[in-house]
Amino acid sequence: METIERLLDWAANKGVIINGIGPTPLPGRGIGIVATRDLNPDEDILTVPVKILRTLHNTPKPIRQNLKDSTVHAILATSLCLETDPDFATWKAVFPTEHDINTLMPLNWPSELQKLLPLTAKSLLAKQRAKVDTDWALVSTAYPSISKHHFLYAWHLVNSRTFYHVTKTTEKLPKADHMVLQPVADLFNHSPNGCRVAFDDTFFTITTTTPVKRGDELFIRYGSHSNDFLLVEYGFTLPGSLNPWDEICLDDYLCPLFTKKQRMELEEIGFWGKYMLDSDTACYRTQTALRMLCCTYTQWRDVLDGVRDEDTDQEVVNEALVEVLERFDKDARRRLEELDGCAVGNADMRSALRDRWLQIQEMVAATIARLQ
Numbered sequence: 001m002e003t004i005e006r007l008l009d010w011a012a013n014k015g016v017i018i019n020g021i022g023p024t025p026l027p028g029r030g031i032g033i034v035a036t037r038d039l040n041p042d043e044d045i046l047t048v049p050v051k052i053l054r055t056l057h058n059t060p061k062p063i064r065q066n067l068k069d070s071t072v073h074a075i076l077a078t079s080l081c082l083e084t085d086p087d088f089a090t091w092k093a094v095f096p097t098e099h100d101i102n103t104l105m106p107l108n109w110p111s112e113l114q115k116l117l118p119l120t121a122k123s124l125l126a127k128q129r130a131k132v133d134t135d136w137a138l139v140s141t142a143y144p145s146i147s148k149h150h151f152l153y154a155w156h157l158v159n160s161r162t163f164y165h166v167t168k169t170t171e172k173l174p175k176a177d178h179m180v181l182q183p184v185a186d187l188f189n190h191s192p193n194g195c196r197v198a199f200d201d202t203f204f205t206i207t208t209t210t211p212v213k214r215g216d217e218l219f220i221r222y223g224s225h226s227n228d229f230l231l232v233e234y235g236f237t238l239p240g241s242l243n244p245w246d247e248i249c250l251d252d253y254l255c256p257l258f259t260k261k262q263r264m265e266l267e268e269i270g271f272w273g274k275y276m277l278d279s280d281t282a283c284y285r286t287q288t289a290l291r292m293l294c295c296t297y298t299q300w301r302d303v304l305d306g307v308r309d310e311d312t313d314q315e316v317v318n319e320a321l322v323e324v325l326e327r328f329d330k331d332a333r334r335r336l337e338e339l340d341g342c343a344v345g346n347a348d349m350r351s352a353l354r355d356r357w358l359q360i361q362e363m364v365a366a367t368i369a370r371l372q
């Protein structure tokens with residue numbers, strides 16, 4: 001708690017205005033922000049001067065020059081690794097530890113556990129690994145004294161704590177490079193119903209959108225992310241019922257059902273793969289692919305050409321979907337059994353993975369029940 005108090009004093013001295021809120025440790029969520037009094041909608045609860053953000057432009061010039069071909073992500077991470085200013089120590093003191101990050105982020109898990117991730121999480125992880133590898137190749141050449149594990153820690157901090165910010169000077173950069181670190185605001189956890197976040201040239205402002213009772217946690221919305229995305233990029237998932245953007249990929253269970261010729265046909269119309277299910281429905285791509293499995297070629301083509309009503313075949317399409325979901329359910333059970341008998345990594349890593357498979361199983365079971 002002392003570190004939090006020191007951060008708040010430090011922030012106040014730098015012009016941060018904190019109104020009716022305070023950071024506090026919360027079980028399973030690191031530090032979060034709670035209301036210290038009842039709050040009304042439209043109250044500005046945090047105002048952070050833009051001049052105290054850590055951005056590309058206030059990163060020491062030698063780092064920017066040495067990494068001129070790197071991403072802003074790599075530059076900010078490198079500057080965290082090299083930072084020795086005692087002033088920054090006050091901010092850094094509330095960051096999750098390297099051990100926390102190693103446990104939370106699947107990229108740092110043992111490969112045996114990574115292999116047990118669901119398909120979408122695995123492909124997100126592969127993309128993340130490619131980004132880290134590209135960044136690390138440039139940083140390790142420019143700064144051989146930085147160790148890979150230290151860089152990875154800083155890279156994840158930047159990945160999970162930066163805000164989108166754009167000014168006249170940065171607007172020409174690619175969107176992914178509009179990232180800045182900001183103190184205190186980086187302690188808000190994520191919820192789909194978060195507070196409003198806005199910025200202009202002088203301030204970042206976080207504002208309530210609903211009444212909030214004293215003691216309740218306040219959130220911001222990191223984006224419309226599925227739980228696979230949240231797990232890989234932020235190291236947590238939300239209970240399925242609390243995440244309206246959760247979805248799961250059916251490719252592993254649906255794609256093997258097509259002949260080579262059918263696959264070619266689907267590829268030709270741009271409908272091969274990325275078959276997604278959310279808590280309401282299977283996507284249009286999935287419906288189209290399933291219809292190919294249970295209708296004649298002519299019927300299937302006619303629906304595509306708009307001369308046959310797609311509802312005509314809905315019952316058989318639903319039956320085919322249930323079969324696919326039953327295969328998915330079987331696989332989810334197998335993964336959960338594997339996890340039960342697995343001692344790799346630590347209990348928190350295994351529990352995060354287990355939670356994800358349980359959410360998947362829940363969505364699959366609810367869809368099967370609805371369709372039957």
Ligand SMILES: C[S@@+](CC[C@H](N)C(=O)[O-])C[C@H]1O[C@@H](n2cnc3c(N)ncnc32)[C@H](O)[C@@H]1O
Nearest residue numbers: 029030031160161186187188189190234235236
């Ligand atoms: C911007 S930080 C938020 C503050 C963070 N809890 C801390 O202790 O510094 C983002 C990280 O907080 C955690 N987090 C955010 N929202 C969460 C949630 N709803 N449930 C669990 N953890 C969450 C994740 O570890 C994520 O990577």
